[in-house]
Amino acid sequence: MMANLLVLVVMIGAAMVPLALCTFWMKRGKVGYPMTLASLFGACLAIAIYASSNLIGVHPLHAMSSAMLVFLPGTLGSMAGMLLGWLIYRRRQGRPD
Secondary structure, eight states, X not given: OHHHHHHHHHHHHHHHHHXXXXXXXXXXXXXXXXXXXXXXXXXXXXXXHHHHHSOSSSOHHHHHHHIIIIIHHHHHHXXXXXXXXXXXXXXXXXXXX
């Protein structure tokens, strides 16, 4: 029971921190920081998934668990934060497009 709750808390935390950061930066019109954060999470996710199937010095179970617990929620959270921040920025600017 507590292990399931801990996994849920880690996944939510890994998604909400990038979501909040990317929303904050995108609302202010700073596009480079969220793109960098999303790229880092995406690269770490790709490396961890590659490491789970090939022996490159990382234990496959550790690579897959870190990919699914931290990097995937972080990537999704940063992408959602960029979208939310862009929508808020666009609404504040009054652009109809």
